[in-house]
Amino acid sequence: MLVAGNWKMFKGPSETVAFFDAFDPPLGVDVVVCPPYVSLARAVGRGVTVYAQNVHWDAEGAYTGEISARMLVELGVEGAIVGHSERRQYFGETDETVARRAEAALDAGLGVIACVGETDDERASGRTEEVLRRQVAVLPRHERLVIAYEPVWAIGTGRTATPAIAQEAHALIKSLHRAPVLYGGSVKPDNAVELMAQTDVDGALVGGASLDPESFRAICVAALV
Numbered sequence: 001m002l003v004a005g006n007w008k009m010f011k012g013p014s015e016t017v018a019f020f021d022a023f024d025p026p027l028g029v030d031v032v033v034c035p036p037y038v039s040l041a042r043a044v045g046r047g048v049t050v051y052a053q054n055v056h057w058d059a060e061g062a063y064t065g066e067i068s069a070r071m072l073v074e075l076g077v078e079g080a081i082v083g084h085s086e087r088r089q090y091f092g093e094t095d096e097t098v099a100r101r102a103e104a105a106l107d108a109g110l111g112v113i114a115c116v117g118e119t120d121d122e123r124a125s126g127r128t129e130e131v132l133r134r135q136v137a138v139l140p141r142h143e144r145l146v147i148a149y150e151p152v153w154a155i156g157t158g159r160t161a162t163p164a165i166a167q168e169a170h171a172l173i174k175s176l177h178r179a180p181v182l183y184g185g186s187v188k189p190d191n192a193v194e195l196m197a198q199t200d201v202d203g204a205l206v207g208g209a210s211l212d213p214e215s216f217r218a219i220c221v222a223a224l225v
């Protein structure tokens with residue numbers, strides 16, 4: 001089981017230090033924390049695997065605001081999220097750029113958590129399978145690639161997918177790709193056990209509930225049940 005915390009645009013360097021001072025991860029579960037870029041250096045070396053929230057496809061170049069895989073490796077960061085729905089929604093991320101970011105990160109020796117998931121409209125109009133097939137098709141086949149199924153309608157809304165909905169989507173993704181599949185979208189300490197008990201759920205990608213060391217620990221413990 002893998003439990004990853006995506007902090008999004010929360011916690012600068014000092015709050016990051018405070019988190020790690022208070023965070024006591026359980027043994028027996030792979031834990032990843034994904035702080036903002038400016039906080040990565042403070043997170044590395046605290047006994048937990050650190051991933052970035054994005055990564056560029058080129059090693060260097062004129063790409064204002066971007067960070068390369070090589071830079072992350074130099075810092076001791078071990079991987080990156082790519083294709084989060086917030087990047088797709090607000091920053092023009094496409095299936096093609098997600099694939100390029102994933103490939104570059106894997107080539108540089110990083111792990112990758114690649115996010116896929118349908119919007120509310122896509123689910124309502126019966127296009128969930130088509131969307132997942134399209135998003136998964138571009139992802140590289142690689143032993144360090146993990147997929148996160150994050151239905152967009154469940155992110156930050158408290159509207160968690162039911163365990164049955166998650167299981168159905170995970171089974172589809174696993175029929176298309178060999179990677180482990182994490183569930184993300186309003187994962188909390190009180191629903192984590194049930195979600196991670198599903199046959200094809202291999203862990204969780206946690207947003208809001210990963211910001212508090214106690215609730216994130218509780219979700220990590222839920223992965224052991």
Ligand code: 13P
Nearest residue numbers: 006155156185186207208
């Ligand atoms: P929430 O857990 O806050 O719904 O966020 C999920 C997510 O987007 C993780 O990447």
